[in-house]
Amino acid sequence: MNKELIINAATHGVDIALLEDKKLVELHTEKNDARFAVGDLYLGKVKKLIPGLNAAFVDVGFEKDAFLHYTDLSPYARSLLKFTQMAISDKTPGGMDFSQFQVEAEIIKTGKINEVLNGKPNILVQILKEPIAAKGPRLSCEISLPGRFVVLTPFNDIVAVSRKIHSSEERKRLQRIVESIKGKNFGVIVRTAAEGKNTAELHEDLTELQNTWKVIQQNLHGANPPHKILSEQTKTTSMLRDLLNADFNKIVVNDKTIYADAKAYIQRIAPEKAEIVQLHNNPLPIFDQYGITKQVKGSFGKTVNLNSGAYLIIEHTEALHVIDVNSGYKSVSNNQEQNALETNLEAAEEIARQLRLRDIGGIIVVDFIDMKLPDNKKKLMEAMEGFMRGDRAKHAVLPISKFGLMQITRQRMKPEMNINTQEVCPSCNGTGKISSTLILEDEIEKNLGYLFTHKHSNLTIVVHPIVYAYLTKGWLWNSKVAKWKRKYKQAITVKSDNNYMLTEFRFYDANGEEIKM
Structure with a gap:
């Protein structure tokens, strides 16, 4: 799989x-x-303890107080409180030696919030979820500092290795290395990316994170709440840190400053891949150059069309998200059960992509096309799990219920991304909206493909004059129509009709008879 970051x-x-x-x-x-x-x-x-919720509201400078639940306190909450107060008032030259810090007893899982945060103290917290809708940020006291190969967790001495590293020998090797190089009072989670790495690479990553912890200590000195102590890396560098692997073959940037930063970061963490960073100099907008604009227009509407003619309807409610799978005109065989399975498998792949793309979180209910055979339902369940394996958000997929519904839960870390895929209609001067021109073009092309595969030829398409101009613009060999002719190796004629609505289009056969879709 080739990965590109634009x-x-x-x-x-x-x-x-x-x-x-x-x-x-x-x-x-x-x-x-x-x-x-x-x-x-x-x-x-x-600011406020809520025993009924077993939670606290904390002022971190947002317009609404942030939410901290007891389950997000961390077993080492008392150690964190003690460290926070010591770091704020510390007068030791160069800062206190964290290896000499005396860790407090762990809190119990079934405890009460007012037993730990009694007196409403100042506390070091980490943003767990961004502010969503009318809610403030959600916080955690389980401080973690992610690196490329390891994650540093203060106040414990536990070394854990990612379960995605399947070799038991490799897991033991990594554990031995990390236990020998980590500092006291630091726990370490070894990430999947550490597989095969040597001691020097792991030590460099771990040392950098321990130095970051020293910076946190320094920034806490004399600080008054609310105060930002440390910012996460930029979205660009954090994605490179988490995703960069052998599959990455291109990073393209249209800004010289970001280009220099990205190149320097790659040079530091993976010098052998520094050449994949490129500066975009083309006068064409970068998202247009790589086909992203068109994909965005076709992916963020209420209706998402699939290549086969099937389509999804995505609805959002306050409590959950609902996705309906429709077969459209797809037909792979005369067997209804096989048609349903094939359509559902195609839809499952697109649904997994849509969840990542829109960052849809919470409860998702999918109404797949009904299937009768248990084996087919199992295949669909396994396929959905496979398609979602690359999703970095925590998620769970439940088997299809007796009502034919699949339930998915997905971690929501930030507000869901919604992009308006509609354009103001020139036919009614903006009193209504139509599908984007890019989506209309896709609809015409998909219908063409369907008709040509069903023994039609020498087709004529009649459209509104504006759409006619869009489809025929450019040189004879470079227009949309010319590309369709080359793709399908068929004669295609486009005509305009002033009586048509902007989004209206019809197909006619070689005899001039309209083809009903």
Whole structure:
């Protein structure tokens, strides 16, 4: 699988697109004025304890107090409180030696929030979820500092190795190495990317994270809440840190500053891949050059069309998300059960992509096309799990219920991404909206493909004059129509009719008879 990261610097901030085999799977926006990103560390002030919720509200400088539940306190919450107070008032030259810090007893899992945060103290917290809708950020006291190969967790001495590393010998090797090089009072989680790495590489990553912890100590000195102690890396570098592997073959940036930063970061963490960073110099917008704009237009509407003619309807409610799978005109055989399975498998792949792309979280209910055979339901369940394996968000997929519904839960870390895929209609001067021109073009092309595979030839397409101009613009060999002729190796004629609505199009056969779709 080839992965490409396309980075578009705009006036509002930075848009980052992740492509897998040229297909858009993730889209992120980092605004210029972004605050309270996941991973940021703040010195907060406990404002209110809510025993009924077993939670506290903490002031971290957001317009609404952030939420901290007892289950997010960390077993080492008392150690964190003690460390916070010591670091704030520390007068030791060069800062206190963390290896000499005396760790407090762990809190119990079934305890009460007011037993731990009594007195409403100042506390070091980490953003667990960005502010969503009317809610403030969600916080955690389980401080973790992620590196490329390891994650540093203060106040414990546990070394854990990712379960995705299947070799028991490799797991033992990594554990031995990390146990020998880590500092006292630091726990370490060894990431999947550490597989096969040598001691020097792991030591360099671990040392950098331990130095970051020293910076946190320094920033806490004399701080008054609410105060940002440490920012997570930019979205670009954090994605490179988490995703960079042998599959990455291109990182393209249209901004010289971001280009230099990305190149320097890659040079530091993976010098052998520094050459994959490129500066976009083409006058064509970078997202247009790599086909991202078109994919965005076709992927973010209420209706998502699949290549076969099947389509998804995605609805959002306050409590959950509902996805309906429709077969359209897809037909792979005369067997209804086989048709349903094939359509469902295609839809499952697109649904997994849509969840990542839109960052849909919470409860998702999918109404697949009904299947009768238990084996087919099992195949669909296994396929969905496989398609979602590349999703970095925590998720769970439940088997299809007796009502034919599949339930999926997915971790929500930030507000869901919604992009308007409609354009103001020139026919009614903006009183209504139509599907994007790009989507209309796709609809015509999909219908063409369907008709040609069903023994039709010498087709004529009649459209509104504006759409006619769009489809025929360019040189004779470079217009949309010319590309269709080369693709299908068929004669295609396009005509315009002023009486047509902007989104209306019809097909006629060689005898001039209209083909009903």
